[in-house]
């Protein structure tokens with residue numbers, strides 16, 4: 121014990137040195153950004169460059185992977201650094217910085233609003249004098265009474281949704297939005313002393329805090345949730361009460377500031393729990409045109425059918441993409457609504473100004489709340505290209521199209537007149553006639569459908585954290601875009617391994633997070649759908665469930681992409697009709713997956729019907745991928761069929777990979793070993809893609 125002491129001390133000293141080194145490097149990074157900002161000042165170029173940002177992220181993630189550092193950790197840190205650089209450059213262009221601002225927020229010291237306000241001020245180089253108020257309205261009124269220069273109020277949360285009271289203030293007060301800020305909310309449960317969770321009788325927090333942790337609260341047997349004006353105030357109250365059966369939900373910083381013990385960290389229902397704040401002022405500001413901006417407005421439309429649509433068309437028709445549309449009841453006018461709209465654009469830009477003029481003439485009422493530097497932009501999507509492949513649209517030494525070019529032939533297939541008459545129509549929404557352009561589905565930051573080619577890979581079944589983690593890292597490093605892993609397994613025999621169930625899902629999700637890959641897993645029953653939709657990025661319907669109509673209908677009601685496998689003995693028409701069940705309920709995000717069908721042939725486990733790919737692409741706008749693992753059942757056949765699928769025009773692959781295939785608890789014969797997967801991927805890029813754009 122006494123001998124270890126100096127060791128720990130010197131290690132800690134080493135750590136302190138590394139930490140200050142990190143800060144010095146950040147300072148050095150900022151000096152470089154300052155120099156770049158000076159150059160950009162002289163030019164017309166915009167300060168945000170999505171391609172450059174993606175290259176920066178890809179490069180640092182590659183270094184992280186080499187060094188065995190978590191990709192998601194590095195991604196989170198660099199997203200913050202990049203957004204800090206954008207703010208730094210914006211400040212430069214706007215000439216702000218160095219001032220002092222009195223800022224009103226709602227809550228006690230160390231509330232999330234306090235933290236977000238500090239972050240906003242730091243990003244603009246301002247010194248702050250912050251005052252907490254009991255309610256949103258008191259904070260807004262302090263601003264109106266000139267007791268503050270700015271007010272920072274939360275407007276929406278990614279888990280609990282919009283904060284209606286703040287919308288009401290924007291409507292009723294003469295206030296303008298001059299900025300926005302985002303804050304990642306990390307709720308913890310804290311009490312005056314260490315007590316078992318079963319001993320708690322009351323949990324205090326702001327209503328939003330309680331709502332964002334509702335699943336965790338349901339797991340506490342004896343505790344009653346009690347609303348409090350603020351999370352940090354709830355922490356203060358717990359410290360003052362000194363009652364061991366009372367606890368509060370709020371930030372770990374607020375717990376520490378009030379001398380409380382954290383009983384449980386990370387208790388939000390969703391790990392990605394962010395709040396967006398608006399920064400309000402009594403007067404609007406003008407923002408340099410080179411800074412990426414958002415504009416917010418309130419809109420009241422006429423009462424004719426299609427009035428809202430006409431207003432939205434003014435924005436979309438002029439090339440403005442809308443980031444938020446919120447409808448709120450019009451006070452005193454039952455069943456009438458007003459709309460709050462955020463879109464990307466700057467009212468000082470003549471193109472935006474003329475769209476706003478047009479909007480005024482199309483609507484009953486428009487109030488511009490302000491144009492301000494955008495902070496919460498959607499993450500840029502990456503096309504799902506294979507490593508070594510040039511992104512679609514980039515000039516590349518591609519082979520000259522010839523009469524035999526597979527892409528041209530496929531184009532001809534797509535353009536050919538459709539055999540409409542005589543075919544029984546069991547579906548209409550998924551029919552190519554319903555939508556001329558291909559459906560493209562966003563999964564995490566990759567796109568499925570259209571021109572990209574997406575590879576989903578992983579074990580048949582999740583078997584352990586070690587197994588799924590190692591597979592995830594390997595397939596990610598060799599170009600896979602999505603991680604697969606079954607946790608509820610539809611096995612022919614009830615005595616075969618049935619999957620790890622919900623525990624397996626946790627392991628899959630953890631591996632996905634660690635590697636930055638979205639995950640796909642099979643859902644077998646109606647009552648699993650909602651829970652699974654909260655954790656998995658794509659919900660797979662297995663071949664045996666393709667005509668489980670209740671399951672399909674339930675999947676149509678959740679906002680999650682569905683991977684619909686073709687039934688063991690289903691025709692293409694039956695398969696499309698099954699997809700129609702999902703789409704007809706409102707969920708358009710269906711990815712079809714050809715996985716082989718039953719025929720008289722016994723040399724392979726199933727007969728992989730690659731002709732289904734061209735037929736589907738002709739008859740439907742939905743993306744279609746191919747699973748050569750189940751399609752052949754034998755690992756040596758998987759790679760050739762994968763290459764053939766790409767050539768046939770599939771939008772991607774689903775491949776089973778296992779660290780030790782011979783020991784796999786399910787589908788051992790068809791699972792690829794790591795080196796086999798690497799070989800498959802290595803040659804895949806050389807296969808011309810049958811997609812129209814890929815072969816051009």
Ligand code: PEP
Pocket residue numbers: 580606610661662663664685715750
């Ligand atoms: C699977 O993907 O592991 C699976 C069970 O597939 P299918 O439903 O195609 O048999």
Ligand code: MN
Pocket residue numbers: 580581750776786787
């Ligand atoms: Mn399988």
